[in-house]
Amino acid sequence: xxxxxxxxxxDEVSAQKLNEKFSxxxxxxxxxxxYYRLHAMVYDATxxxxxxxxxxxxxxxxxxxxxLAATRGPDANAKPGDQAKAGPLRIxxxxxxxxxxxxxxARKYPEAELVGVxxxxxxxxxxxxxxxxxxxxxxxxxxxxxxxxxxxxxxDLVLFSYSLSMINPQWAEVLDQAKIDLRPGGMxxxxxxxxxxxxxxxxxxxxxxxxxxxHLLPGLRERFAPVLDVERGVYLxxxxxxxxxxxxx
Numbered sequence: 730x731x732x733x734x735x736x737x738x739x740d741e742v743s744a745q746k747l748n749e750k751f752s753x754x755x756x757x758x759x760x761x762x763x764y765y766r767l768h769a770m771v772y773d774a775t776x777x778x779x780x781x782x783x784x785x786x787x788x789x790x791x792x793x794x795x796x797l798a799a800t801r802g803p804d805a806n807a808k809p810g811d812q813a814k815a816g817p818l819r820i821x822x823x824x825x826x827x828x829x830x831x832x833x834x835a836r837k838y839p840e841a842e843l844v845g846v847x848x849x850x851x852x853x854x855x856x857x858x859x860x861x862x863x864x865x866x867x868x869x870x871x872x873x874x875x876x877x878x879x880x881x882x883x884x885d886l887v888l889f890s891y892s893l894s895m896i897n898p899q900w901a902e903v904l905d906q907a908k909i910d911l912r913p914g915g916m917x918x919x920x921x922x923x924x925x926x927x928x929x930x931x932x933x934x935x936x937x938x939x940x941x942x943x944h945l946l947p948g949l950r951e952r953f954a955p956v957l958d959v960e961r962g963v964y965l966x967x968x969x970x971x972x973x974x975x976x977x978x
Contacts, residue, residue, distance in 0.1 A: 780891050781963055782972045786920035787830060789957060789974070790886070793818055793838050799914035799976065800885045817842050819884045821910065823874045823903065824848075824892025828856030828867075834888070835863045843867045844881065846874045874903055882910045889919040897940045901948055908952050911977040917953050921945055923960050923971040930968055941968060949973045 790796075796818055818841035825831055825845030835843055843866060847853050850871050860867045870879050874896075887907045893900050907917055924943035925931055934941045946960060953975025962969045 779963075781961070781970045782920040782959075783830070783890055786888075786890065786918055786972050786974075787833050787837070789972075790837070790918060791916070793840065796885045796916065799916070800912040818886065819881075820844070820886045820888070821846070821880055821884045821907075822888040822890070823907070824889065824895070825856060825869070826852045826890075828853075828859040828869075830888060830890050831856065831867055832859055832863075835860070835867060841866070844884075845869045846872060846878070846880050848873060874906065875899075876906055876909075880910070883912050884910050885912055885915050887911055887915070887917050889917070889921065891921050893919060893945055894922045894934075894939045894941060897938075900940075900945065904948055904952050908977055913977060915977045916956070917949070917973070917975050917977070919945070919949060919971065919973045921971055923969040925968040927967065946971050946973065949975055953977060 801816075818838050820834055820838065820841050820843045822830055822834070822843070822845045825847050826849075828845065831843050831845050834841065843863075845853075845856060845867065847856070847869070848871070853869050853871055856869055860869070872878055874880060887910065889907075893903065896903050904917075911917065922934065922939060922941045923946055925934075925941050931941050946958075949955075949971075950958070950973075953973075954977075955973065955975050957972060957974035959972040960969050961972075
């Protein structure tokens with residue numbers, strides 16, 4: 730047996746153990762709610778040191794006219810009044826947390842309707858205070874993102890910012906649901922932990938409800954046509970993070 734084969738086998742065993750750990754969805758939701766009850770007060774002030782790419786994934790999103798043309802047709806902005814007839818952009822963030830990303834998106838797309846979904850009422854409390862200036866353009870929902878939820882459908886953009894790696898082992902179901910909820914031509918945007926060659930780091934992250942096993946980028950590429958597809962190492966290669974924009978066919 731070669732060294733490469735041994736390494737692959739160890740990775741597979743590690744991923745299997747992590748999936749088993751996260752298999753109880755009800756317990757996982759309860760654990761996440763407890764985790765963010767403690768972290769909500771300091772979340773915005775502390776995550777800059779390790780949640781890389783959050784600003785870039787937003788900054789590199791296309792303008793509203795381009796998003797509308799992709800989902801409503803090339804004539805959606807042909808002449809004054811066409812955008813109003815086509816209806817506003819609809820944007821969903823899954824795992825919206827304290828609302829930092831939604832506030833940015835509300836300013837970037839001033840005519841858009843935005844929906845944020847999160848499990849943590851404590852994080853959503855911070856989001857409501859931050860987003861009240863945008864009025865009823867923003868809807869916040871305390872619930873899992875899943876089929877039959879209250880988020881709605883026909884979105885032009887769905888954003889996952891460091892949330893997919895915490896949805897285990899249902900991350901694939903969540904991506905499938907996002908594909909259903911996007912309009913044809915709509916965009917998914919994701920930034921997250923991608924992979925680490927260090928099993929000690931993987932297990933450390935699993936204790937914080939995060940799975941870092943290289944599974945997300947293949948899942949995104951399988952479901953969405955890549956527009957932006959980036960993976961970068963940080964802290965001398967201790968882990969990699971991903972930035973992804975992709976279109977629904």
